[in-house]
Amino acid sequence: MASLGELERAVMDLLWAGQEAATANTLRDLLARDSEAEGGSAGHQGKDLAVTTVLTVLSRLEKKGLVERERGTRPHRYQAVSSREDHTAELMHEVLGSAPDREAVLARFIGSVTESEAATLRKLLGEH
Amino acid sequence: MASLGELERAVMDLLWAGQEAATANTLRDLLARDSEAEGGSAGHQGKDLAVTTVLTVLSRLEKKGLVERERGTRPHRYQAVSSREDHTAELMHEVLGSAPDREAVLARFIGSVTESEAATLRKLLGEH
DNA sequence: CTACTTGTTCTACGTTTCGTAGAAAACCAT
DNA sequence: ATGGTTTTCTACGAAACGTAGAACAAGTAG
Secondary structure (H helix, E strand, O other): OOOOOHHHHHHHHHHHHOOOOEOHHHHHHHHHHHHHHHOOOOOOOOOOOOHHHHHHHHHHHHHOOOEEEEOOOOOOEEEEOOOHHHHHHHHHHHHHHOOOOHHHHHHHHHOOOOHHHHHHHHHHHHOO | OOOOOHHHHHHHHHHHHOOOOEOHHHHHHHHHHHHHHHOOOOOOOOOOOOHHHHHHHHHHHHHOOOEEEEOOOOOOEEEEOOOHHHHHHHHHHHHHHOOOOHHHHHHHHHHOOOHHHHHHHHHHHHOO
């Protein structure tokens, strides 16, 4: 129960980008703007979603435990439960966790990180 | 295009476990045995799948690039394209790749790795 | 070569997830 | 109360997945 659909991801991206909690309408507008900006030269029209669509997605994200909403305020305010970095790191652990030979996987994994990232890792592991 | 269904994963697990290529029938038997072993004390009946079911799943896995089949031999022989470790490591990169701030994610990630794994990582990063 | 056995492909259906949104209900301000 | 704003309910179509029958292909025994 981890993977997100396209729209779900787009919404999470917005929630992760803005530090403040947002309303469904705000998100709808931001999504419209995003898809417009994408248009570029060729086709790819920018279509506006209905607010109900955004609300449905928000509810689903809430059920998945990724989004939290304040029900007190009238336009409910939505925000990500955890930061994008935390969430991604958690996902990585989920992927890794299912393997019985974690160390072998880690070996393959760090075999293909950039040098700068390797440096970061060394630093983080060093100060143990 | 990365996530697997329950049965798809069970099949991959078998292919990853056995070093040799297997036939659809062999896999069907192994799956039956597995689900039987799962039965335990309470309910959870062990049901036998039809071979066609296994074949369908194998075809889908082939289309996804996870499984390779020898069409020459009569009972076709199926095997995983890459090892479980390689595949898992690749998945981890996919998860990480979508993040704009990879280093921050990595920081969170190694924050929750066992000490022995941290040691392994240090070793691997050291000999660079 | 023909009948039988075994394996593979085609086609299909039910379920779940996700994008999408209308209709209706709930809420707030005037 | 009346109307605008927001949320909930309900629903539909597409895709993925579990599941498998029907039909087809390819060896095997006579």
